[in-house]
Amino acid sequence: MGLEIGHLRGSVPPIITPIAEEAVDYATYADLVAFQIANGSHGILVNGTTAEPSTLTVSERNRLVDIAIEVSAGRVPVYAATGSQSLTETKELTDHAVKAGADALLIVTPYYIRPPQRGITAYYLELAQRHDLPWMIYHIPGRTAVSVTLDTLKAIKDQSPHFVGMKHAVNDLGFVSECLSEFGTDFRIFVGLEELSFPMMAVGACGLMNAVGNLKPQALADICESVWHNDLGAARDHHQRLLELNQAVFFDTNPIAIKYMMKRLGLIPQNEHRLPMMAATADLEQRLDGVLERAGLI
Numbered sequence: 001m002g003l004e005i006g007h008l009r010g011s012v013p014p015i016i017t018p019i020a021e022e023a024v025d026y027a028t029y030a031d032l033v034a035f036q037i038a039n040g041s042h043g044i045l046v047n048g049t050t051a052e053p054s055t056l057t058v059s060e061r062n063r064l065v066d067i068a069i070e071v072s073a074g075r076v077p078v079y080a081a082t083g084s085q086s087l088t089e090t091k092e093l094t095d096h097a098v099k100a101g102a103d104a105l106l107i108v109t110p111y112y113i114r115p116p117q118r119g120i121t122a123y124y125l126e127l128a129q130r131h132d133l134p135w136m137i138y139h140i141p142g143r144t145a146v147s148v149t150l151d152t153l154k155a156i157k158d159q160s161p162h163f164v165g166m167k168h169a170v171n172d173l174g175f176v177s178e179c180l181s182e183f184g185t186d187f188r189i190f191v192g193l194e195e196l197s198f199p200m201m202a203v204g205a206c207g208l209m210n211a212v213g214n215l216k217p218q219a220l221a222d223i224c225e226s227v228w229h230n231d232l233g234a235a236r237d238h239h240q241r242l243l244e245l246n247q248a249v250f251f252d253t254n255p256i257a258i259k260y261m262m263k264r265l266g267l268i269p270q271n272e273h274r275l276p277m278m279a280a281t282a283d284l285e286q287r288l289d290g291v292l293e294r295a296g297l298i
Helices: 026-038 058-072 087-100 117-128 150-159 173-183 194-202 217-228 232-241 243-248 256-264 282-294
Strands: 044-046 078-081 104-108 135-139 163-168 188-191
Touching (some): 058 078, 058 087, 078 087, 150 173, 173 194, 232 243
Parallel strands (some): 135 163
16 A cells, blocks of 8 residues: 555544533543553544534644644544535644644544535545645534445546545444455445454454443443453353443443443543533433443443
């Protein structure tokens, strides 16, 4: 591939954005980055869906990237998610992440617009010519209302050698195998759906970018390392033990459940969101407490 990308693998949790009285709590965010590194995560993902980036300003998103790079201090790669529905905004976010020293970029398909495939290709190539960092597409049609096709990925890859992979948050294992067949086994595919963590890694994904990693970083790192050591039995066992916790992430719109569970575990002071997101209801809190108890976390 020309680029050194072997280090881009493993469990890379999308860290939540702590909010306190409607402001971003940067001090707690720094603590969360340190917590991830201390508990086995192989990388940090800044401004993923779990970070509620569409409720943040460009300057807030940029500051989170700066903090993650500063706290990680080169110990693990920092992946900056720099996508928006606006090309201008995405350029600004991408330029900042590149200049700040991010190790890789993750750029979501433009949401709400529902562009044609040729528009997606042109959009990504326009961004790719601005930098030489390894970059990946964030493929999450359930949120963006648009999918990418294999032909589109091929067109992008043909013209952007530093396009190295994607975060695949779709229940479609077949597409993973098609991509690896087309682009080679070095093509970086990160799992974006908790329920597919083990199965997608078993067919060739290089790692996980899962919200549940905010709660149990080591458990996700263990899945990755078991797969790398060809101990599929151990990986499957780790995956099954996470089943209820994985399901709980989606008891309401992510990251409502994650933020409440993090508050219960003492990882964040409060589970505050910005509208139109809202904190967990009392019924949901009770349901999540049960999950945490059965998982042995409280």
